[in-house]
Amino acid sequence: MAARFFATRPFMSIALDQVTKRYQDQPVVNDVSIEVGEGEFFVLLGPSGSGKSTLLRAIAGLTGIDHGRISMHGRDVTHVRARDRGVGLVFQNYALFRHMTVADNIEFALRVRRMKRVERVARRKELLKLVALEGLDERLPGQLSGGQQQRVAVARALAHKPQVLLLDEPFGALDAKIREELRRTIREVQRELGITTVLVTHDQEEAFALADTIGVMNHGRLLEVGHPHDLYAQPATRFVATFLGAANLLLARQGADGIRFGATPVTAEASEPMYAGREHEVVAVLRPEEVEVAQTREQLSSDYIARGAVEEIAFTGALERLRVRLLDEPCAAQLLGSGSAAEARVEITRTQPERRGLPLRAGTQVALGARRLHVLPTPISSFLACAPTEAEAEELAREPLLESLSTRMKTRVSVRAIDGLKETPAPLAGVAAIAGGDKAAATVEWLLQHGAAEVLVLPKNAPSPTRVYIHWSDEAVRRATLAVSASLLRHVSAEAVYLGIVPEGSPATGRAAPMRKLLDARVEAQQRHGLEMRTELAIGEAVSEITRNLSAGSAQMLVLGITDITQAVTAYRNLLAAQPGWPVLIVFRQPDVGLRATEHAA
Amino acid sequence: MKVGQREPNVIPGFGITLGFTTFFLSAIVLIPLAALILKAAGMDFSRFVDVITSPRALASYRLSFGASLIAASMNMVFGFALAWTLVRYDFPGRKFVDAIIDMPFALPTAVSGIALTAVFAGNGWIGQYLEPLGIKVAYTWIGITVALTLIGMPFVVRTVQPAIAEVQRDLEDAAETLGAGRFYVFRRIIVPTVLPALLTGFTLAFARAVGEYGSVIFIAGNMPMKTEITPYLIVIRLEEFDYAGAAALGCVMLAISFVMLLAINLLQVWGRKRMMVSR
Numbered sequence: 053m054a055a056r057f058f059a060t061r062p063f064m065s066i067a068l069d070q071v072t073k074r075y076q077d078q079p080v081v082n083d084v085s086i087e088v089g090e091g092e093f094f095v096l097l098g099p100s101g102s103g104k105s106t107l108l109r110a111i112a113g114l115t116g117i118d119h120g121r122i123s124m125h126g127r128d129v130t131h132v133r134a135r136d137r138g139v140g141l142v143f144q145n146y147a148l149f150r151h152m153t154v155a156d157n158i159e160f161a162l163r164v165r166r167m168k169r170v171e172r173v174a175r176r177k178e179l180l181k182l183v184a185l186e187g188l189d190e191r192l193p194g195q196l197s198g199g200q201q202q203r204v205a206v207a208r209a210l211a212h213k214p215q216v217l218l219l220d221e222p223f224g225a226l227d228a229k230i231r232e233e234l235r236r237t238i239r240e241v242q243r244e245l246g247i248t249t250v251l252v253t254h255d256q257e258e259a260f261a262l263a264d265t266i267g268v269m270n271h272g273r274l275l276e277v278g279h280p281h282d283l284y285a286q287p288a289t290r291f292v293a294t295f296l297g298a299a300n301l302l303l304a305r306q307g308a309d310g311i312r313f314g315a316t317p318v319t320a321e322a323s324e325p326m327y328a329g330r331e332h333e334v335v336a337v338l339r340p341e342e343v344e345v346a347q348t349r350e351q352l353s354s355d356y357i358a359r360g361a362v363e364e365i366a367f368t369g370a371l372e373r374l375r376v377r378l379l380d381e382p383c384a385a386q387l388l389g390s391g392s393a394a395e396a397r398v399e400i401t402r403t404q405p406e407r408r409g410l411p412l413r414a415g416t417q418v419a420l421g422a423r424r425l426h427v428l429p430t431p432i433s434s435f436l437a438c439a440p441t442e443a444e445a446e447e448l449a450r451e452p453l454l455e456s457l458s459t460r461m462k463t464r465v466s467v468r469a470i471d472g473l474k475e476t477p478a479p480l481a482g483v484a485a486i487a488g489g490d491k492a493a494a495t496v497e498w499l500l501q502h503g504a505a506e507v508l509v510l511p512k513n514a515p516s517p518t519r520v521y522i523h524w525s526d527e528a529v530r531r532a533t534l535a536v537s538a539s540l541l542r543h544v545s546a547e548a549v550y551l552g553i554v555p556e557g558s559p560a561t562g563r564a565a566p567m568r569k570l571l572d573a574r575v576e577a578q579q580r581h582g583l584e585m586r587t588e589l590a591i592g593e594a595v596s597e598i599t600r601n602l603s604a605g606s607a608q609m610l611v612l613g614i615t616d617i618t619q620a621v622t623a624y625r626n627l628l629a630a631q632p633g634w635p636v637l638i639v640f641r642q643p644d645v646g647l648r649a650t651e652h653a654a
Numbered sequence: 655m656k657v658g659q660r661e662p663n664v665i666p667g668f669g670i671t672l673g674f675t676t677f678f679l680s681a682i683v684l685i686p687l688a689a690l691i692l693k694a695a696g697m698d699f700s701r702f703v704d705v706i707t708s709p710r711a712l713a714s715y716r717l718s719f720g721a722s723l724i725a726a727s728m729n730m731v732f733g734f735a736l737a738w739t740l741v742r743y744d745f746p747g748r749k750f751v752d753a754i755i756d757m758p759f760a761l762p763t764a765v766s767g768i769a770l771t772a773v774f775a776g777n778g779w780i781g782q783y784l785e786p787l788g789i790k791v792a793y794t795w796i797g798i799t800v801a802l803t804l805i806g807m808p809f810v811v812r813t814v815q816p817a818i819a820e821v822q823r824d825l826e827d828a829a830e831t832l833g834a835g836r837f838y839v840f841r842r843i844i845v846p847t848v849l850p851a852l853l854t855g856f857t858l859a860f861a862r863a864v865g866e867y868g869s870v871i872f873i874a875g876n877m878p879m880k881t882e883i884t885p886y887l888i889v890i891r892l893e894e895f896d897y898a899g900a901a902a903l904g905c906v907m908l909a910i911s912f913v914m915l916l917a918i919n920l921l922q923v924w925g926r927k928r929m930m931v932s933r
Contacts (some may be wrong), residue, residue, distance in 0.1 A: 056784075114827050134830045141831040147824035151846040160842075161832035212833060 064126070065090045066111060066216060070584050071120035072547070073106055077518070078317050079545055081107050082272035083120070083584030087263070091246040093239070094260040098269035099295070104252045107269070108220050111250060113137045125215060137216075140209030144203045144221040146368040148193040154180075154204050155189040160451075161212035179207040182241055199230035207237065207314035210245070217242070219251040223258065233263055245512045253614055256296050260284075266294045269458075271545045288429055288582075289542055294339045300338040301462060302357070302425075303421065303433060305481075306400060309333035313386075318355040320425035332505060333433040333481040335388070335463070340401040344421035345374070345410060352462040354421035360398060362416045362564045372407045374398060376420065388434070388463050431506070431532065432539045434458075434482035435465040438499065444468045445512035446488055453514045453635060460543040471497075480504045483637075489510070492628040497621040500640045506536060507640075511633035517546045517609035521601055522585065523553065524613030525594065525620065528643045531580075532575065533613030536639045538581030550574065551601060595623050602634050609635045615643040664774055687908065691806025693901035710878050711887060719910060720882040721795055722863035725802035726810075729851055729859045732803075740811070741818045755812070758805045763868030770801050771873045793875030798883065801869045806859030813858065818844075818852030850925050858916045859865045 066088040073081040080102040096104040109115040111122060113134030122434055123131050128136050148156050151570075158179055162172045180186050183203040193201055202222055207218060209280065211325045222238070223231040239262055242249050259266050260280050267277040268291070276283060276292045287293040290301060304320075305312050308529060311320045312332070313400055320336055338357075346352045349359070361378035367373075377399040378387055387396040412418065439445035445467035448454070458465045465485070484504040486495045488511035496507050520541060524533045541548050552570045570587040577583040590597040602608045610627075614620035628636060681748055694702065705711065740752055758766060774781045774791040791797045822846055829839045867885040874881045884907055891900035 073894065109827075112827075112831055114830065135833045139833075141828060143824045143828060145822070145824060147822060147828040148847075149825065149829075149843060160829065160834070164833040164835075164838060208828075208832070253725055588752070 063123065064088065065092065066094075066250065067121075068107075068124045069121040070121075071107065071110060071117050073103075073110060073115060073117050076486055077549060079518075080272050082118070082545060082547060082588065083586075084269075084272075084274045085120075085368075085578065085584055086267055086274060086277065086349065088248055088250060091248055093242055093252045093262055093264045094248075094252060095255060095263035095266045096250060096269060097254070097259045097296070098250045099254055102269040103272035104254075104269045105220055108218055108250060108252045111216075112139050112141050112218050114141075133433060139216045139218055140212070140214035142202070142205050142209050142217070142219045142222045142603050144224040145223075146193070146198075146205045148208070150193050151398060152192075153189065154185070154193070156190050156194065157204055158208045159530070165212065175211060178355045179422060180209060181462055182210070183207045183237060184372070198226050199232075199234055199389070201534050202226065202234055203237065206241065207264060210247075212243070213540060215248065216600060217247050217249045221249070223252055223253075232260075232560070238262070245435075246557070249349070255505065259296075266296075268295060270295070271543070273542060273545075273584075274582065275542055277542060286426055289539075289544065290335060290428060290430060293426075294462060295426065298340050298399055298401075300340065300343070302336045302338055303386040303388060303481075304334050304336045304425075304427070305331055305336045306427065311425070313357055316356060318357065318422060318425060320422075335428045335430055335433050337428060338398075338422050339424070340399045342422060342424040343398060344423055345376075345400060345402040345406075345412070346401065346419050346421065347410065349419040352421035352422045354426070357420050357422050358398075359417060359419050362412050362414055362418060363397060366416060371401045371403060372413065374402065376400060376418065378420075379417070384534055401404055414426050421547045429535075430539045431535045432461065432463075432483050434463045434486050436480060436482050436496070437467045437485045438470045439467075440449050440469065440570060442467060443488075445469055448485060448510065449509050451485075451512070451514070453516060454485055454508070454510060456516055457540075470498075483508050485510055488514075488628060488630075488633045488636075490629050493621045493625040496628065496638060497617055500617045500638070505532075505640055507638045509628055509633075509636040509638070511631075513637065514609075514633075514635045515607045517635065518546055518607045519547050520544070520546045520609045520611060521551050521598065521604060521614075522548060522611045523551045523598055523633075524639075526613070526615040526643065527569070529613035529615050529639060529641045531576070532641045533639045534577050534581055534583070535574070536613075536637065537585075538577065539582035540637060541583055546607075546609070548583060549601075550577070550585050551598060552589045552592050553597050554589065556592050599627055599630075609637070611637045611639065613639045613641070615641060656745045658672070660848070690901050690904050690908070694905045697898040697902065702902050706906050707884060709886070710882070710919050711906075712902060713879045714882050714887045715906065715910070716882040717798065717882065718907075719914075721798045721802055721883070722860050722866075725799050725806055725863045726860035727805050728799070729783050729806045729810040730856050733807055733855060733859075734809075734852060736847070737811045737814040737818055739852060741815055755808050757808075759808050763805060763866065766804055766873065767801060767869035767872035770804065770869065770928055771814055774800065774873065775838050776873060791920060793877075793881060795873075795881060797873040801873050802863040802866055805866055806863050806870055807861060809858035810855035813855035814848060814851050817848045821847050833903065850922055853918060853925070857915060857922075860918075861911065864907065 064087045066086070066406065068084055068086045071081055071084045072079055084107060086094070097103045102409065106115060110117050113129065113132060115555050117130070120130075124137065144311055149160065152160070155176055158176045158233055159172045162175060164343060167175075169567050176189065177186075180189065183206055185200060185207070188196065188200070195203065206222075219238070223234060224235065233256065251262060265277060266280050266283055267285065268275045270291050275289050276287065283292060284296055287296065293299045293301065302313065304318070308331075342353045344352055349356050358378045360378045362374055363373040363377050365372065378401065379651040385396060400420075435454060437454065439444045439448050448586060449467050451467040454465060466482070480499070480503045483645060484499050484507040486499070487507040488509050492509050496509065499507050520537065522537045524530050537548060550570065550573050552566050552573075554566045566589060570589060574585060575586050577585050588601075590601070598610065602610060611625070612620075620638075624636075695907050741747060771778075772783075772791050773779050774797055776782065776785045776790070776792070778792070781792060787794070791800060825843050825847070826839050833840070853923070865885065865916070867889070867914060869884055871886055876882050876886055884903060888900045888903050891903065
């Protein structure tokens with residue numbers, strides 16, 4: 053599998069390798085690698101501004117890319133012009149030539165290729181039949197309905213028998229009924245011709261209806277790729293969980309004995325523990341249709357999660373939608389919402405038979421159960437802003453970087469006063485965030501010794517990073533560092549650079565091993581976390597090399613994996629105290645535990 | 655075409671606006687024109703024919719309409735290029751260039767005439783280099799064409815600009831993915847889309863050029879039979895108190911201009927119909 057970076061597999065129809073496109077230094081497509089198989093229907097799904105259309109234009113050759121490679125059927129087309137790539141492109145606004153008849157529009161590509169008239173006409177008739185528009189040859193686009201125009205556009209894009217069909221939000225401008233009809237036509241045409249197809253959309257329903265494979269994009273990154281069902285049932289990221297269908301995100305704790313909400317154990321499908329041997333916070337996905345509603349806890353047939361009061365009931369035809377406010381109970385599940393935790397509501401959908409079984413009205417108190425829970429393999433569950441006083445912690449929680457991270461991660465920032473670092477703390481949950489400065493190193497040390505696994509050191513008003521350096525001092529913490537980095541990088545548009553450091557004076561022959569480590573790290577990041585990162589090898593002393601790289605540009609950030617608290621804190625004291633300084637996310641794993649996790653994973 | 659409005663319209667006052675329009679059109683366009691024709695009709699027919707077919711008059715028509723056609727055609731090419739540059743590219747000073755386009759509108763035409771003469775005369779900035787090459791600009795038909803091009807330029811640029819802005823990039827992109835080269839895209843996609851606006855610009859520039867007087871007389875030299883435009887000939891007739899003769903020449907200009915503008919307009923209507931039938 054490591055070979056994927058160096059050789060394009062022949063049966064891949066389209067292969068993108070670390071494609072990056074920047075506009076004014078902001079990456080809009082960020083290190084995206086995709087492989088689309090022959091005859092596959094691939095849907096790129098993402099909100100507007102996620103970079104999916106830019107990526108499609110890059111595949112078509114209409115937009116140049118700043119980094120990476122694009123190949124089609126084994127041929128490197130990175131520098132091939134659009135007209136020589138052999139693709140057909142369909143636009144949201146049809147982009148038909150309004151001064152030409154339907155016939156001329158469809159024959160455009162054939163005329164360009166100087167095809168004989170007889171053949172042209174034959175091909176045109178064939179295409180019009182394919183899209184069910186026979187007899188409309190002599191109409192002008194202005195005389196056709198939107199749906200018909202888009203059919204013409206599809207026929208036009210297929211005229212020159214392209215090897216790849218690209219569709220950019222093709223149903224965007226159509227109303228629901230026509231949309232569905234056209235969707236079916238496109239699916240049929242695609243199956244009939246067996247043509248490799250990439251469709252861009254923001255509509256998850258459309259993606260489900262059409263795709264063999266869905267790739268979800270956000271902030272220029274490709275987050276997850278998979279079969280529609282797998283992505284829906286087992287998302288790996290918060291974004292995919294909430295964008296692909298509705299989802300309730302709940303904070304739970306994962307320990308040796310399984311998943312618990314407060315004190316209530318539940319059964320949940322979980323990937324391997326993030327941090328073996330130590331209880332930690334996790335994010336669980338609960339789909340609205342998987343919530344069971346009953347009058348009392350005893351009547352539930354599934355795992356109890358909380359009690360709540362019905363706030364809102366909406367009838368939507370086949371389904372009933374409920375919004376339920378959780379009642380404050382010590383054992384209740386903690387819900388993550390877009391607003392503050394207090395405003396979060398559980399979304400529930402019930403089928404008509406379910407509704408008839410237990411009719412509800414607003415205000416009724418109910419017990420909620422989870423029929424199926426999925427725990428996200430994301431290491432960053434929530435943030436805990438720590439400062440000497442409550443007020444300072446509140447202020448820290450309002451730091452722009454922390455605020456944007458928590459908003460984008462749809463998680464919350466709790467605050468905690470850690471007075472003088474003396475008290476014995478209640479268990480720390482989530483990533484601890486502290487202010488940068490002289491005392492930062494000492495605070496980091498204290499937090500790590502008292503149960504924190506990740507600490508984010510935030511200088512004042514740090515900008516959202518455009519480049520994140522990743523480094524670990526010990527291979528034992530590699531996996532955890534990569535997992536945390538991937539989770540962070542899904543939510544900021546920055547490029548990731550793994551910094552491998554070889555001590556100065558090491559023999560030149562010894563370079564091969566670090567180089568291999570670099571490449572291994574890159575493969576692991578790609579395969580385990582879908583994270584594309586660059587690698588750089590520096591020679592010298594670790595801290596000064598890292599500081600040099602961080603100083604080289606603006607808006608940089610560091611993710612640092614460590615295994616030895618005291619040693620690391622001593623070594624990085626100056627870096628953490630630097631003014632104005634950089635955001636540093638420290639990932640700590642005890643070496644033995646970390647090693648065991650690595651072995652377990654292998 | 656519907657003349658009356660039965661259904662209540664959101665904007666009231668159809669009657670008033672129609673009346674107002676008719677009144678002003680009559681007062682400032684139709685009545686003076688009618689007076690012009692009446693004046694010309696005052697002389698007997700053979701004299702009328704003599705006046706309008708005199709060799710000097712014929713030479714002036716040829717020059718006036720010929721130079722105007724050339725100028726308007728040149729404007730079509732250069733105006734398109736200018737408008738294209740302004741719409742499609744962002745470069746330092748773009749706003750400035752955009753503003754300067756309108757200068758010929760604002761400048762008194764005599765000023766542009768004098769400026770052009772100074773530049774293109776045998777000892778002028780540009781004229782001194784052209785003279786040794788055997789190209790005389792000032793006091794020849796070339797100079798007249800240059801003057802007419804200058805004053806007609808803004809018409810083309812300003813009408814074509816919005817049309818180019820409307821050519822969706824998607825159209826070009828679509829054509830490119832279908833295998834078309836740049837020139838093919840230009841010829842088959844861009845030109846047809848911009849053509850109606852280009853024709854409008856051409857018409858306006860042409861109409862303006864035919865009627866232009868101020869800027870031309872300085873650079874033309876006004877030699878009878880050679881560099882004398884019809885409007886200048888009319889002025890000469892007026893100075894000779896030959897009002898009927900002036901009116902006769904005016905009628906001829908009116909007739910030719912009308913026919914040409916009508917032809918261009920019909921061409922445009924035809925083109926537009928082809929473009930977007932029943933939206």
